[in-house]
Amino acid sequence: MTQNVSRPRDSTDKVPSAAETPAWRAVLFRADVRTLSLLGVLAVLILIGGITKPDQFLDTRNLQLILTLASVIGVVTVGMTFVIISGGIDLSVGAIVALASVWATTVATQEYGFAGILFTAVLVGLGCGLVNGVLIAYGGMVPFIATLAMLASARGLALQITDGRTQIVTVDGVLDLGERDSYVLGIPPLVLVFAAVTVIGWLVLNRTTFGRRSVAVGGNAEAARLAGIDVRRQRLYLYLLSGLCCGIAAFLLIVLTGSGQNTNGNLYELDAIAAAIIGGTLLTGGRGTIVGSVLGVLIFTTITNIFALNNLQSDVQQIAKGAIIVAAVLVQRRTASTT
Amino acid sequence: MAPQPPLLSMSGITKSFPGVRALDGVDLDVQAGEVHCLLGQNGAGKSTLIKVLAGAHQPDSGTIRWRGDDVTLRSPIAAMRLGIATIYQELDLVEHLSVAENVHLGHEPTAAGFVVRGRAARSSTAELLKRLGHPEVDPGRLVGDLSAAQQQIVSMARALSHDVRLIVMDEPSAALDPDEVDNLFRIVGDLTADGVAVVYISHRLEEIRRIGDRVTVLKDGRAVAGGLPAKSTPTSEVVALMTGRNVEYVFPPRPAAAPEHGEPVLTVEGLSRKGEFAPLDLQVRPGEIVGLAGLVGSGRSEILETVYGARKPDTGRVLVGGRPLRPGSVRAAVRAGLGLAPEERKAQALLMLESVTRNVSVSSMSRFARLGWIDRGAELGAARAAVRELSLRPDNTNVPVRTLSGGNQQKAVLARWLLRGCRVLLLDEPTRGVDVGARAELYAVVRRLADEGLAVLLVSSEVPEVLGLADRVLVLREGRVVHTAPARELDEHRVLDLVMEGSPAS
Numbered sequence: 001m002t003q004n005v006s007r008p009r010d011s012t013d014k015v016p017s018a019a020e021t022p023a024w025r026a027v028l029f030r031a032d033v034r035t036l037s038l039l040g041v042l043a044v045l046i047l048i049g050g051i052t053k054p055d056q057f058l059d060t061r062n063l064q065l066i067l068t069l070a071s072v073i074g075v076v077t078v079g080m081t082f083v084i085i086s087g088g089i090d091l092s093v094g095a096i097v098a099l100a101s102v103w104a105t106t107v108a109t110q111e112y113g114f115a116g117i118l119f120t121a122v123l124v125g126l127g128c129g130l131v132n133g134v135l136i137a138y139g140g141m142v143p144f145i146a147t148l149a150m151l152a153s154a155r156g157l158a159l160q161i162t163d164g165r166t167q168i169v170t171v172d173g174v175l176d177l178g179e180r181d182s183y184v185l186g187i188p189p190l191v192l193v194f195a196a197v198t199v200i201g202w203l204v205l206n207r208t209t210f211g212r213r214s215v216a217v218g219g220n221a222e223a224a225r226l227a228g229i230d231v232r233r234q235r236l237y238l239y240l241l242s243g244l245c246c247g248i249a250a251f252l253l254i255v256l257t258g259s260g261q262n263t264n265g266n267l268y269e270l271d272a273i274a275a276a277i278i279g280g281t282l283l284t285g286g287r288g289t290i291v292g293s294v295l296g297v298l299i300f301t302t303i304t305n306i307f308a309l310n311n312l313q314s315d316v317q318q319i320a321k322g323a324i325i326v327a328a329v330l331v332q333r334r335t336a337s338t339t
Numbered sequence: 340m341a342p343q344p345p346l347l348s349m350s351g352i353t354k355s356f357p358g359v360r361a362l363d364g365v366d367l368d369v370q371a372g373e374v375h376c377l378l379g380q381n382g383a384g385k386s387t388l389i390k391v392l393a394g395a396h397q398p399d400s401g402t403i404r405w406r407g408d409d410v411t412l413r414s415p416i417a418a419m420r421l422g423i424a425t426i427y428q429e430l431d432l433v434e435h436l437s438v439a440e441n442v443h444l445g446h447e448p449t450a451a452g453f454v455v456r457g458r459a460a461r462s463s464t465a466e467l468l469k470r471l472g473h474p475e476v477d478p479g480r481l482v483g484d485l486s487a488a489q490q491q492i493v494s495m496a497r498a499l500s501h502d503v504r505l506i507v508m509d510e511p512s513a514a515l516d517p518d519e520v521d522n523l524f525r526i527v528g529d530l531t532a533d534g535v536a537v538v539y540i541s542h543r544l545e546e547i548r549r550i551g552d553r554v555t556v557l558k559d560g561r562a563v564a565g566g567l568p569a570k571s572t573p574t575s576e577v578v579a580l581m582t583g584r585n586v587e588y589v590f591p592p593r594p595a596a597a598p599e600h601g602e603p604v605l606t607v608e609g610l611s612r613k614g615e616f617a618p619l620d621l622q623v624r625p626g627e628i629v630g631l632a633g634l635v636g637s638g639r640s641e642i643l644e645t646v647y648g649a650r651k652p653d654t655g656r657v658l659v660g661g662r663p664l665r666p667g668s669v670r671a672a673v674r675a676g677l678g679l680a681p682e683e684r685k686a687q688a689l690l691m692l693e694s695v696t697r698n699v700s701v702s703s704m705s706r707f708a709r710l711g712w713i714d715r716g717a718e719l720g721a722a723r724a725a726v727r728e729l730s731l732r733p734d735n736t737n738v739p740v741r742t743l744s745g746g747n748q749q750k751a752v753l754a755r756w757l758l759r760g761c762r763v764l765l766l767d768e769p770t771r772g773v774d775v776g777a778r779a780e781l782y783a784v785v786r787r788l789a790d791e792g793l794a795v796l797l798v799s800s801e802v803p804e805v806l807g808l809a810d811r812v813l814v815l816r817e818g819r820v821v822h823t824a825p826a827r828e829l830d831e832h833r834v835l836d837l838v839m840e841g842s843p844a845s
Binding site: 207208209210212213215216219220222223224225226227228229230286287 | 647649669670672673674679681686687688689690691692693697701702704705708711712713715755759
């Protein structure tokens, strides 16, 4: 199991260090077995889709739809990935998305137009994240329980605000974002937001002190504390980050559906956790990648799409998702034990 | 008639962990009905040996014979089935279960194969507790609500609930009051009268004289003496066996003049924590290595962690460079220039999944970052420089820290503080899990850092290490400093006498 660490070329001083290697090579060589296998799964899925429904699946509109649907859950998953890497869990993401989407689409909020909706969604997300973070980091609550409580209360509050009714968005600026006219080079704006969140998430995780601290806290909280890291503050920030991602996702959902509903974001927590796990994030913390999580989201969304195109019911989809989670974890365990 | 074969006979047992040979051909014979004591300093291999005996570790080689037959102890259950029970120092009870449930854990009396017969479990537990001299413990109470001594009784009841022929007790008296120790000895006496053998581990020579029949002394993974008579072997001989070295540690020379002048950089005033250590005063000057010597449970690690702010003191304060630190704040301590190399390196210091670079830079990240953005080139360069200065191998810092040997992992921790530029280094058991060859190198590194102006506070349960490395030594017993002297005025016998002398039972 122990690798032979002293490869011959490392004995010289001229070895190019990680920082000196060209970026493209670093990216290529970092694309480890796990990422490659996820890409392989995605390729197989696209092949299956292309074979079973060649006209419908590979249609530009369908591909745009897959990416758009992936964007909402994808943004949530990026936040979730950070939380899980730090050894936590956020069960409240779906409920926060629901609350943010209805709060941002009340008649009163809509009077403030585009900015009103956007800021409200983001602020509600941050507010819920703050409550989660304070309860967990400073109140000493277990993340599972604190966010479970948030799940229940945020959903309840969302229902109270809407009274179960769908709140139609009348602000043109918001609705326009969902129209084909606003696509950039054929890419829906929602997908661009998702791409931006992914890139920023990757940079934050891999290139900033925030990312390092998140990994350290998840890998060994006691060691992080004794190394002088403010573990509690870091935990607070992480749940704030997850809340922020939920706020952004809520805004995307408002654009996508042209409405706010208290049933929005149903079971997002499970989808986001599942995507992170098949992407290789350790549920115990300390290891995970944004790329893996995003690939996980794309895999799930593509499966759902293929199943829908082939008129398979959602029960079959659920069974397939479950099987994929189990398969992914088993494969990862094998690759982990051989390296 | 041929003499009865010993109940247990272990021979040539070896066991290696990465970087350490914990057991190097140990023999141990135990007769039915005897109290066989295991003696040895920390790291001598006692716990590894009893874990092999309990089936928790598999030996690399060697044979185990049980009542004359070769056996393999594949798992703790296999050992238990033979009648070997172990009572560990850290009790392995489930706090949220009742006494009776704990005692019968894994072999509950059942009806129809699966319905637990709670009443039967409770009454048999009550009987066991009575036999152990603690009829007052209610079998229905939660174990978490019991005192340490009572928990130990429960642990023993659990051992006796099996058909046990050999009980291993690892420092059973460490957590007990004098009366409780008397009760423990009575129980040991009853057990041996019934023909049960007891393997008894203790640091307290006096206890061994009171209840022991024979003594086996371990040192550096070897049995240096087996089956000595416990009552008549002179203390000096036992201590000599425990301390005499096959491998002489090489300590770096001390500077000609101890830095007795100069302002102390670390000052501890009246620092105490209830139940852990009594008010402590000490000072460490730049360039000086101060050692705390004492046994497990003497409060050494607790003192270091309190100085470091990882535990909040009840009284007293810590000053660095004359300025008091905010009590109970690791961050304040780190900012003021303290660095800790903790006792449990893997659990308390290292990020095992991460590279050496990241482990080294974790406490200085913000120095390489602008607005949170890390300049990885600068980080890597600095981490490499720190690692090279300590000649950590391999010097490729991109490898995961878990692939390093114990000694090099410790160097990675030291490099972390070197990079941070700390002024006071707190070393807790710096050579635990470090093999003998690498120790001398680590000692040289620590001395060099001190010579460069670092103040070092060193804690070790290995007396020669403290004496060889430190300039000044504080001897601790049960949370109290009992002696302070320059290291060159002390020797190992004297220190061992000071720390082992007296037991609560006397």
